[in-house]
Amino acid sequence: MGWTLFILLVVLTVVHGNPTMTVRTGSGPTVGFDQHPNSVPLGEDIQTTTEVVEEVMTTGVLNPSHYPARRAATVVQHYLNTRYGSPYRWIFFSTVHSGSSEVGVEVEDQHTLGSVSGQCSAELFFPEGEGQSAPQVQASCEGLHQSNTTAQEEAFYQQHRASNNLVSGNNIPDSYGHVEPSMKPFWQLGGVASSFIMLRESNESTLYNMAQVANFTQLETEKDQLRFNYHVLLHEMISQEIIHWKLLVTWSPEQGVQVLQTELQPKCHHCEAPPNTTN
Amino acid sequence: MKGLLILTALFVAVFGKETFEGPGLGLICVWETGPLCWFVDLKCHSSSLSQLDVWMETTDLPTSVDIRVPFTSLQTVKAFLETEDIEYFIMIKDLQVMLDEEKEQMLSSARATAPRTSDDYDYSNYHTIADIYAFQDMLVAENPNLVSKIVIGQSYQGRPLNVLKFSTGGTNKPGIWLDTGIHSREWVTQASGTWFAKKIVTDYGRDAALTAILDKMDIFLEIVTNPDGYYYTHTSNRMWRKTRKPNPGSSCIGTDPNRNWDAGFGGPGASDSPCSETYRGPKAHSESEVKSIVDFVKSHGNLQAFVSIHSYSQMLLYPYGYTRTPCKDESELHNLARKAITDLASLYGTSYRYGSIINTIYQASGGTIDWTYNQGIKYSYTFELRDTGRYGFILPANQILPTAKETWLALMAIMEHTKDNTN
Numbered sequence: 001m002g003w004t005l006f007i008l009l010v011v012l013t014v015v016h017g018n019p020t021m022t023v024r025t026g027s028g029p030t031v032g033f034d035q036h037p038n039s040v041p042l043g044e045d046i047q048t049t050t051e052v053v054e055e056v057m058t059t060g061v062l063n064p065s066h067y068p069a070r071r072a073a074t075v076v077q078h079y080l081n082t083r084y085g086s087p088y089r090w091i092f093f094s095t096v097h098s099g100s101s102e103v104g105v106e107v108e109d110q111h112t113l114g115s116v117s118g119q120c121s122a123e124l125f126f127p128e129g130e131g132q133s134a135p136q137v138q139a140s141c142e143g144l145h146q147s148n149t150t151a152q153e154e155a156f157y158q159q160h161r162a163s164n165n166l167v168s169g170n171n172i173p174d175s176y177g178h179v180e181p182s183m184k185p186f187w188q189l190g191g192v193a194s195s196f197i198m199l200r201e202s203n204e205s206t207l208y209n210m211a212q213v214a215n216f217t218q219l220e221t222e223k224d225q226l227r228f229n230y231h232v233l234l235h236e237m238i239s240q241e242i243i244h245w246k247l248l249v250t251w252s253p254e255q256g257v258q259v260l261q262t263e264l265q266p267k268c269h270h271c272e273a274p275p276n277t278t279n
Numbered sequence: 280m281k282g283l284l285i286l287t288a289l290f291v292a293v294f295g296k297e298t299f300e301g302p303g304l305g306l307i308c309v310w311e312t313g314p315l316c317w318f319v320d321l322k323c324h325s326s327s328l329s330q331l332d333v334w335m336e337t338t339d340l341p342t343s344v345d346i347r348v349p350f351t352s353l354q355t356v357k358a359f360l361e362t363e364d365i366e367y368f369i370m371i372k373d374l375q376v377m378l379d380e381e382k383e384q385m386l387s388s389a390r391a392t393a394p395r396t397s398d399d400y401d402y403s404n405y406h407t408i409a410d411i412y413a414f415q416d417m418l419v420a421e422n423p424n425l426v427s428k429i430v431i432g433q434s435y436q437g438r439p440l441n442v443l444k445f446s447t448g449g450t451n452k453p454g455i456w457l458d459t460g461i462h463s464r465e466w467v468t469q470a471s472g473t474w475f476a477k478k479i480v481t482d483y484g485r486d487a488a489l490t491a492i493l494d495k496m497d498i499f500l501e502i503v504t505n506p507d508g509y510y511y512t513h514t515s516n517r518m519w520r521k522t523r524k525p526n527p528g529s530s531c532i533g534t535d536p537n538r539n540w541d542a543g544f545g546g547p548g549a550s551d552s553p554c555s556e557t558y559r560g561p562k563a564h565s566e567s568e569v570k571s572i573v574d575f576v577k578s579h580g581n582l583q584a585f586v587s588i589h590s591y592s593q594m595l596l597y598p599y600g601y602t603r604t605p606c607k608d609e610s611e612l613h614n615l616a617r618k619a620i621t622d623l624a625s626l627y628g629t630s631y632r633y634g635s636i637i638n639t640i641y642q643a644s645g646g647t648i649d650w651t652y653n654q655g656i657k658y659s660y661t662f663e664l665r666d667t668g669r670y671g672f673i674l675p676a677n678q679i680l681p682t683a684k685e686t687w688l689a690l691m692a693i694m695e696h697t698k699d700n701t702n
Binding site (some may be wrong): 067074092112176177178179209233242 | 291328404405466512513518520535550554555556557592603632633636638639640641667668669670673674675676678
């Protein structure tokens with residue numbers, strides 16, 4: 001059984017419009033905009049983009065239909081996945097509304113078509129400064145654990161912990177968006193593991209999603225943790241780049257998902273992936 | 280692309296005085312003859328190269344020339360280039376392999392149950408470029424009084440840029456333009472465009488709103504706006520976005536066709552690196568895929584709406600992307616966008632955001648609808664279709680029809696408003 005969590009970040013409209021999501025950046029000039037590889041410095045335009053961020057900084061109000069809200073919500077999504085994700089729990093943010101104090105989380109079980117909603121509130125801080133520094137997120141959620149994925153996770157764990165039949169797969173989903181049912185938990189695990197990288201790499205000028213699991217290979221179980229090598233493709237929306245990462249991932253129902261190693265793969269212009277002719 | 284004739288040849292790029300480190304020799308390439316092939320006779324080096332067809336690359340770099348060479352002349356050409364101390368490298372690798380595969384694929388699709396009518400066509404699946412081109416011809420053949428095919432130009436690799444014209448007759452009627460697939464990896468858009476084409480012919484004479492639109496206006500639909508890229512996503516790299524035109528002096532191929540328009544060109548929101556996914560190109564309209572549309576729009580002169588369709592993010596966007604200055608029709612475009620996405624959501628509850636490009640998604644310069652809007656086409660919109668990131672570009676085929684159907688409701692809202700506000 002597969003569980004999928006959709007985060008609906010609901011900021012309910014109240015009279016005074018206090019935002020649920022506070023996005024704060026460090027004082028001083030904003031980072032990200034003029035360091036973005038795609039931007040060509042032109043004084044006038046840099047000024048303009050800085051103004052927008054300063055507006056956010058001073059008021060803390062996010063216009064939900066503008067992109068800063070969406071980027072921030074995606075960062076919170078990555079954070080929640082690193083905390084709560086599993087092969088049977090992959091969290092997605094879907095919408096942001098204007099207003100305040102409450103955030104909704106919807107849980108949808110693909111097989112029973114039920115849904116449970118919960119609530120999260122999150123605070124997000126983008127540190128500024130020279131080195132790459134991950135955003136800091138604080139979020140508290142109620143109701144997130146209403147979806148009980150324990151049984152599926154335990155069954156999956158028991159099925160794969162013996163090392164006599166190590167699993168592997170590639171191109172998940174395939175070119176046509178198809179995911180074999182047996183591959184779905186590995187796809188979701190890849191998405192959750194990718195969230196560790198996406199969270200770490202996020203700033204105000206990025207928006208990451210995992211585009212595809214290029215391949216994964218199960219390794220011998222160690223210390224009761226299932227272990228996998230993953231090669232994932234991340235899509236960064238602002239630059240539109242596809243970024244390849246290799247990950248060493250462990251998981252167990254008790255320990256959750258951990259990413260032990262990450263390795264950025266160079267963008268190789270001459271080594272194209274083989275065609276996805278399967279299916 | 281029927282009747283493909285394959286000859287073996289060497290495709291060579293000749294550089295004048297530039298130094299270049301390229302791959303080794305020994306790679307054989309091919310060209311296609313017939314209407315898909317294009318080359319220009321070059322008058323210089325006439326004594327040695329007179330037997331060769333030489334194709335001048337359409338850039339401002341006079342030192343760069345692309346030559347197609349028959350295989351039988353291969354040794355002669357190589358000897359000539361080496362004698363003259365002209366640096367050269369092989370531009371297209373494995374072109375033979377590519378064309379063999381393409382030929383095999385077309386033969387095997389012909390052997391498979393190819394749809395005999397557009398009613399048999401499987402709209403709920405993704406298709407090859409050959410399938411879509413065949414579909415276009417079928418639709419025209421079945422609806423000769425409503426649909427015609429206009430070839431507005433050729434892609435870099437010589438593929439036709441086909442536009443379906445839906446018209447109830449008349450001359451220089453106001454027009455509506457729709458395009459899908461300008462970014463080749465956004466497969467749900469080409470698939471939706473195919474469904475839109477069928478929807479139009481199905482609804483004309485049956486649906487009052489669509490019939491009223493077509494009685495007053497023509498609809499132009501370019502389904503595979505970036506055919507070279509689309510082919511490449513099937514054969515080599517599912518995530519390819521740009522055109523497939525090489526960049527002189529770089530090993531990186533392609534220009535982002537949605538940063539190549541002459542609107543804010545050169546400003547922030549595009550890259551000047553050929554290796555970037557948002558590379559703007561050497562100059563505005565450098566890509567034939569873009570220039571062909573530019574020429575069409577200018578020569579038509581009476582387009583009233585222009586909708587360019589992308590995926591993913593679930594957004595409906597209006598100008599501008601290159602500047603924060605609001606476009607002068609922002610209020611009307613904003614209200615119309617709200618109506619359109621409300622209609623879209625009515626079908627399956629799919630939620631879209633809407634607004635100007637620069638506010639809603641990011642700053643982007645050289646974008647399509649910024650240019651069309653500045654040409655005076657007021658109802659210029661960009662869609663970002665499903666989803667919001669779970670599948671992203673590789674949207675499951677079972678979402679094609681729901682996506683196409685809900686998007687159509689938004690398009691109808693835009694087209695109706697356009698019709699009601701056009702003289």
